[in-house]
Amino acid sequence: MNKIWNFVAEYSVLLISGAILALIWANLAPGAYHHFVEFELFHGGPIGHLHDDGQGHVTRSFTLHFLVNDVLMAFFFAVAGKEVWEAIALKNGSLRGKKAFTPLIATAGGMIGPVTVYLLGAAALGKFTLLANGWAIPTATDIAFSYLVGRLVFGPGHPAIGFLLLVAIADDAAGLVILAIFYPQGDLAPAWLLMSVLAAVGAYLLFNRLPRRLDRGRQDRPNSTWVRTKLSYWPYLAAGAISWFAFHKAGIHPALGLLPIIPAMPHAEVDYGIFAAEEAHQHDLLNEAEHKLKIPVEGILFLFGLMNAGVEFSAVGGATVLVLAGLLIGKPIGIWLMGSLAANTLRLGLPDGMKTTDLFVVGCVAAIGFTVSLFVASVAFPAGPVQDAAKMGALLSFAAAAMSFAAGRALDARGTGGAPAATDSGAAGPTAAE
Incomplete structure (x- = not known):
């Protein structure tokens, strides 16, 4: 359990600190906060946000917000992309082979469900045109927080932990594709x-x-x-x-720009898993680069929280409700329905010791969007009330933690524990069909 707390301390405490500071600042002195975020470092260079002066002249403005979201966050996505790539490409990768089929199908449900709920809700509110572009915000899963909550809900060594990791990793991979294609x-x-x-x-x-x-x-x-x-x-x-x-x-979000370089680097031959202790002892260049990025990425996540979580409490609106509904309703139902279809109807099975009702609890845990949801909200809508309302939904997705504990207790999530603790390494374990 110490390793999990250490991971969350390394990658999440500063992020939360930045988000809390931003919330306080934006509500006490909103003018000063937004002036800070949009502070211009230089103007008219080859990179930066496009800026129209209103007289037909378009130049680029390099602001603090651009520096953090478009430049520095590239290192965060590189670390996430490295884990996704290893899970897909390396020997024993957790997203290779038959063991990944059920989690992958469940992940599809965990994306279709939120999108469906979000878009139907936007239509029901009569604001489809205004809000529809935020459909991808509730598809995200925050790996670090969901993993921590999952460990607390299911108990150490439960086979659902490895399953949850597979869903979260696949979710991140799909999220990177969505950002590249749908949010130019x-x-x-x-x-x-x-x-x-x-x-x-x-x-x-x-x-x-x-x-x-x-x-x-x-x-x-x-x-x-x-x-x-x-x-x-x-x-x-x-x-x-x-x-x-x-x-x-190219018009594709540059925070994804380091991803094509990851497969080019010398790397280990075997994937030990996203939280495997063995990775700390790997000395291939790719793993060493990740080790060197650990502390800088902590600081980057603090700045990301500071730059993006500063929304006023009065910003709650239709987008807030839709993001929360997509995450808290669409994701658990989607993962449960599609996971059950894969495990039972298609007979692909679940990890030994995991039952079908655990899928719903996994869906509740995976509904914590936070980091990636905040990021998608910042690119889905222009700065303003709608973006702030969507960000508030991403921040409030921590409510999924309380829902996860309630669902876990009601559905006896700990009742099937006792699977080997090796699931912590990211492998889902053998399926019942194997």
Whole structure:
């Protein structure tokens, strides 16, 4: 349990602190807060938010908000993307093979359910045109908080913990795709993505593949060692900067710009899982880069909370209700229905020791959107009352924790405990059908 608390302390305490400070500041001195967030560092450069002066001249404005949300958050998404990529691509990856089928189908339900509830609610409120673009906000799951709550609800070692992790990881992967496709930043210019591809391929061929090829048959691996010790991760950081710029120019959110570089880096051969203790002892370049990013990402998440959670309590509105309804109603029902379909109707099974009713509890836990929901809200709507109302829904999604404890008690979530604690490593365990 200490490892879980340590993870939450590392990645979440500063985020919450930033969010609380933003809430206090925005409600006590809203003018000063928004002036701080939109403080312009420079104007007219090649990067930044598009700014129209009202006279037909469009330039770019590089603000503190842009620095945090579009530049620095790229490192947060790189860490999340690294875990997703390992789960999909590496041996024993938790999203590979038959063991991932039921969680993946449940994840689909956990996205379809919130979207359906959100859009139907927007239509029922008569504000479909105004609010429909926020449909993706309630699809998110905050991995750190949901994992912590899941451990407390189900108890250590319960097989539902590994299942929850698979759902959260798959949810994040789908969320990255949604951000890239459905929330462009300005006019789309996909030809720029060729620059990103070339940067990733070039980094892989020159600094990963070529040294290993030159070292074939040589146990001392001089070329790979030289690249590793002298150049380290700097070639990949340079390639990441090029990829980031390409995403920015392509009209795709640049916070996703480092993702194409992740597969290019030297990496471990086996995925030990998102919370596995073994990862701390892996010395491949990809894992070491993640270790170096740990402390900076903590600070970045503090700044993210400070820049994005500053909404006035009076901002509660239709978007707040829709985001909460999507998360608290759509996600549990969606995960339960689609998970039951996969496990029972399609006979794909559940991890040994997990029962069908646990799926609903997993859905309640996964309804904690927070970090990613806040991020999507900031790009789904322009700054203003609607965006603030949507952000308030993301902040209030912590209510899912209380709902999870109530559902877990009512459905006896702890009654099937006793599965091996190895599920903490991120594997869902064998399915009943295997």
